[in-house]
Amino acid sequence: MDSLEAQHRKIIIILVIVILAGGVYWMLKHFHPSLFLGEPDFVVETEIAPPPPTPPPPTAKSEVAVHVTGAVKSPGVYYLSAGARVHEAIEKAGGRTDLADIHSLNLAAKIRDGQQIDVPMIRQIPDVKPAAPSSSAAQEYTIPTSPGSSVTPQPSMRQSAPSDGAxxxxxxxxxxxxxxxxxxxxxxxxxxxxxxxxxxxxxxxxxxxxxxxxxxxxxxxxxxxxxxx
Missing domain, CATH: 1.10.150.320 (Photosystem II 12 kDa extrinsic protein)
Incomplete structure (x- = not known):
C-alpha cells in the first residue's frame, strides 16, 4: 500500500510540474504588458533636422550711375534704370548742345554702371586769311616794253601753309x-x-x-x- 501511494504522489507531482511549466510557457509567449498597464509600447523617434534655408538669388541692379560730360547742357552724374541707352543718358543731362557731334556716338548702345559718356564737340576749323605782305617781302616788277610805259609793282601772292601743331x-x-x-x-x-x-x-x-x-x-x-x- 505504501508503495502504491508513493507512486500516486509522484504522478501528481509530475502532472503539477507539467501544468505549471505549460502555464509559464503560455504566459511568456502571449504576455503583453500593454494589455495590463494600458500604456503603449515605447517607440523611439528620431528627429530629422530641417534643411538649411536656401539663400535668395542675387538680384540684379535696378539702376546704374553714369557720368555724362562734354557737349551737353547739364554735365554730371546721373542715375538711370539698368538697360538704359546712351541717348537716354544724354537726355537726362539736359540734351546735347548745338556744338555737339553725335555722329561719332552709338546712341543705341546700352550703358553700364560707372561708365563715362563724353559727347564730343564739332571741331571748328578757323578761317585762314592770307597774310599781309611784309615790308621786306620781295616785289615783282614788269620790265617796260616801250619808252614812257610804267607798271605798278605787284606783291608776290606766294605764302606758306599754316602749321597745325594741335x-x-x-x-x-x-x-x-x-x-x-x-x-x-x-x-x-x-x-x-x-x-x-x-x-x-x-x-x-x-x-x-x-x-x-x-x-x-x-x-x-x-x-x-x-x-x-
Missing amino acids: RININTATLQELQTLRGIGPAMARRIIEYRQTAGGFSTVDDLTNVKGIGEKTLAKIRDKITAY
Whole structure:
C-alpha cells in the first residue's frame, strides 16, 4: 500500500510540474504588458533636422550711375534704370548742345554702371586769311616794253601753309578726324570709337593698343599726333 501511494504522489507531482511549466510557457509567449498597464509600447523617434534655408538669388541692379560730360547742357552724374541707352543718358543731362557731334556716338548702345559718356564737340576749323605782305617781302616788277610805259609793282601772292601743331584727342575725335592719322582707315577709326564707348574712354595714348589691329608700330607712327584727356 505504501508503495502504491508513493507512486500516486509522484504522478501528481509530475502532472503539477507539467501544468505549471505549460502555464509559464503560455504566459511568456502571449504576455503583453500593454494589455495590463494600458500604456503603449515605447517607440523611439528620431528627429530629422530641417534643411538649411536656401539663400535668395542675387538680384540684379535696378539702376546704374553714369557720368555724362562734354557737349551737353547739364554735365554730371546721373542715375538711370539698368538697360538704359546712351541717348537716354544724354537726355537726362539736359540734351546735347548745338556744338555737339553725335555722329561719332552709338546712341543705341546700352550703358553700364560707372561708365563715362563724353559727347564730343564739332571741331571748328578757323578761317585762314592770307597774310599781309611784309615790308621786306620781295616785289615783282614788269620790265617796260616801250619808252614812257610804267607798271605798278605787284606783291608776290606766294605764302606758306599754316602749321597745325594741335594733337587729336582720341577720346573726342570724330570718325573723319581719326582717319587723318597715318595708318588709320575707316574700319580702324570705327573700332577706336567703338572701344572708346565700350571701355569709357582712353586713360593714356598707350591704351590705343587695346584696339584690335593697332600694335606698337602703328602707335609709334601716330604717338606725336594724338593725345588722351
